[in-house]
Structure formats: C-alpha cells, structure tokens
Amino acid sequence: MMRGEHIERPLTRRQITSRGYDYIHKALNDDPAIFRQVYRMYPDVFRKLCTIIREKTPLEDTRFICVEEMLASFLQIVGQNTRYCVIRNTFGRSQFATSENFHKILKALNSLAPDLMVRPDSTVPAKIRESTRFYPYFKDCIGAIDGTHIPASVKGRDVSSYRDRHGNISQNVLAACNFDLEFMYVLSGWEGSAHDSKVLSDALARKNGLKVPQGKYYLVDCGFPNRRKFLAPYRGVRYHLQDFAGHGNDPENEKELFNLRHASLRNVIERIFGIFKSRFTIFKSAPPFLFKTQAELVLACAALHNFLRKECRSDEFPVEPTDESSSSSSVLPNYEDNDHEPIVQTQEQKREDVNI
Incomplete structure (x- = not known):
C-alpha cells in the first residue's frame, strides 16, 4: 500500500464507530516522522506488519474493527505507556473493546515470536x-x-x-x-x-x-x-x-x-x-x-x-x-x-x- 491509499474497510459497513478507522487512516497518511514517534515504526513498516498478521495469524478484520486499528491501539499502549481510558477516547471504543483488541494483538505477536527470533548460524559474526x-x-x-x-x-x-x-x-x-x-x-x-x-x-x-x-x-x-x-x-x-x-x-x-x-x-x-x-x-x-x-x-x-x-x-x-x-x-x-x-x-x- 502506497502513501495516500485507503485502508480496506471491514467487510460490512455496520460499525459501532468509524472514529478509530478515520483516526488511523489519517495518521498513516500524515507526517511519517510523527507516526513513527507515536507508534514506534514508520507507516510502510506498520502496513507490512498488518499484512503479516493477517497472513500468518488467525487475526482478521471483523464487522466492527480492522487490524490496523487494533495494532495502532496496541502500539500506542506499549510505545507511549498510554492507558486504556486514553485509547478509548482516541479510537472511540469501549474500555472492554480496547482491552479485548489489545489482547488479540498480543496473542498474534506471540504466535509470530518463534519465527522472529534469530537463530544462531555457523558463520563468524x-x-x-x-x-x-x-x-x-x-x-x-x-x-x-x-x-x-x-x-x-x-x-x-x-x-x-x-x-x-x-x-x-x-x-x-x-x-x-x-x-x-x-x-x-x-x-x-x-x-x-x-x-x-x-x-x-x-x-x-x-x-x-x-x-x-x-x-x-x-x-x-x-x-x-x-x-x-x-x-x-x-x-x-x-x-x-x-x-x-x-x-x-x-x-x-x-x-x-x-x-x-x-x-x-x-x-x-x-x-x-x-x-x-x-x-x-x-x-x-x-x-x-x-x-x-x-x-x-x-x-x-x-x-x-x-x-x-x-x-x-x-x-x-x-x-x-x-x-x-x-x-x-x-x-x-x-x-x-x-x-x-x-x-x-x-x-x-x-x-x-x-x-x-
């Protein structure tokens, strides 16, 4: 996905709120340096990680939220030490939904962890x-x-x-x-x-x-x-x-x-x-x-x-x-x-x- 392109919306437009979708879509297409500061990575890397999560873990978009929003809220929590109450207001989700989405991303990343850990080889560093x-x-x-x-x-x-x-x-x-x-x-x-x-x-x-x-x-x-x-x-x-x-x-x-x-x-x-x-x-x-x-x-x-x-x-x-x-x-x-x-x-x- 290139700068300026849209995130594909979940399969149906029946959503509790579009605030989170709009927020992360805007952030991905604004200043990359600001995005990196908030989410600890650049937009292109963020998009690639979303693709990997969709392809290699069971996590996928739901009727109400896309992977991009779930990952963004997770990264803001771990990168900025932000509390659920702030995330709730930023993305327009309930505290329960914020917690649920956090743990979904946590589970997805831990399922990827074995493949992301570097294995030793026989070559001299x-x-x-x-x-x-x-x-x-x-x-x-x-x-x-x-x-x-x-x-x-x-x-x-x-x-x-x-x-x-x-x-x-x-x-x-x-x-x-x-x-x-x-x-x-x-x-x-x-x-x-x-x-x-x-x-x-x-x-x-x-x-x-x-x-x-x-x-x-x-x-x-x-x-x-x-x-x-x-x-x-x-x-x-x-x-x-x-x-x-x-x-x-x-x-x-x-x-x-x-x-x-x-x-x-x-x-x-x-x-x-x-x-x-x-x-x-x-x-x-x-x-x-x-x-x-x-x-x-x-x-x-x-x-x-x-x-x-x-x-x-x-x-x-x-x-x-x-x-x-x-x-x-x-x-x-x-x-x-x-x-x-x-x-x-x-x-x-x-x-x-x-x-x-």
Whole structure:
C-alpha cells in the first residue's frame, strides 16, 4: 500500500464507530516522522506488519474493527505507556473493546515470536571477523546473554519473591542477542529475586528453551558461572568499560586485557536492553495487567523489536542506560557459588588465547 491509499474497510459497513478507522487512516497518511514517534515504526513498516498478521495469524478484520486499528491501539499502549481510558477516547471504543483488541494483538505477536527470533548460524559474526581485537580469539562466540529487571505489578502473598536486590518489585527477564542487536532467545516471568544463573538453568532445561550450537558459546558477566558454552570474565579483576576509560587506565596484565575485550563485546546486550526499553516505554513502570500478561508482553515486544530491526535496521531509539550497564563497580567480586559448575580447562584456554 502506497502513501495516500485507503485502508480496506471491514467487510460490512455496520460499525459501532468509524472514529478509530478515520483516526488511523489519517495518521498513516500524515507526517511519517510523527507516526513513527507515536507508534514506534514508520507507516510502510506498520502496513507490512498488518499484512503479516493477517497472513500468518488467525487475526482478521471483523464487522466492527480492522487490524490496523487494533495494532495502532496496541502500539500506542506499549510505545507511549498510554492507558486504556486514553485509547478509548482516541479510537472511540469501549474500555472492554480496547482491552479485548489489545489482547488479540498480543496473542498474534506471540504466535509470530518463534519465527522472529534469530537463530544462531555457523558463520563468524562480522563484528568479530572484521576486528583484530576480537578475531580469531572470539571466533566461536555467537552473542551475549544477560538478565534485566522490568518493573512488575504483583499482588498477594508472593510479592516478596518479586522484590529484587534494589528493593523493587520486578520480573527477571533473561535474553540472548547477537551482535546485530537482535534477540535470539527471551525468557520472561521469573521473580525479581531469582538469581540470573538460576534463570539460565531453567532456560536450558526447557523443551523449547535456549540452544547453543556445538562448539559455540555466549558471553556472560560475573552473575553467571563460567562453564562450557558460557564464557565469563575473570573475577577480582577490572571489567566494566568505564574502568578502562581515560588516560592511564589501559589494561595492566593479560587478565585485564581479556576482560576489556570481553566487556567490549558483551556490551551489545546492554545496548539492546536500552533500545528495547526506550522503544517500549511501558516497561519503565509496572504494566497494569495480570502478571501472566506482563510476561507475555515482554516476548511480544521482543518479537516486535526483531521485526523492526529487520525492516529498518538504521532506526534505533536513543539508548538509555539500564541498571545493569550503569554499575559503578570497578572490580568483580571474587566468589563462586557452590552449585556452579567449576571452570574447565578448555574455558581457561579460551580466555588465555585472547591475550595472544
């Protein structure tokens, strides 16, 4: 569909209101920059997503509303953190209909999520292949893994288990990404008090969980054990990028050199979290839904993120620092949990190889 063309109306003209149809039709044909600001994507990308939803999910136009309006109201909620009462007035729908349409789009996006998650391949990532700092030392690395906390709304006696180390009620979301800022795996719904390594173990144990190809590995931080398929930095050694910034702060030994290169590559997971939370501002505060819906919403928006990276790779929202990336710690804690898998010799060799 080209600029200026009309959205095809639902099959019958019997509609409760045409306000929503008229609103989104006008928005699609106005300034693309304004549309992108409100709906987090450009009009042509929005139209393509509507086509995919119609073709690959059971969702379709009804007698009363088209997919475009349902998607637009959903995107305004997740992109602007807009409440139902505002959407109701904007599109001329009842609060019940607004909620129903939101959950229809949520279900459709989650059904698309498996196909939108990027699968690892055997090629060396360009970021590594094209840099003498990283190649050949990290040639088997396929991405980075970390957890991020998203504010949660939880009621009942289980509230305390969702309280994270900062004292906030949150869900702990585990994500893996590649060096093109695309999600490869997302596991949401864990309590904020859960340790990252526990969430990772759950991801690996699930039937359709996280898979790591033979001979490949992800970069992880000190919150995870250093073990096969997951390469962590040296403990008790400077690690964070800001620790090496400025004159006179260059690495002083092989372990610091490894940690600097490791941190430089692993920073991609902090960037993707920053873009994700900047694009979908609903995650800056506790979403006003049942917790099950809050967890599903994370996966749906991760799928949306990947779709947008594919369709318009240069369109990045300003990265905002996350709690994980703004850590002021200059030295990694020197401890090992008893239930962690011990570091094997092959992992030590991988870390030593980086210093060649």
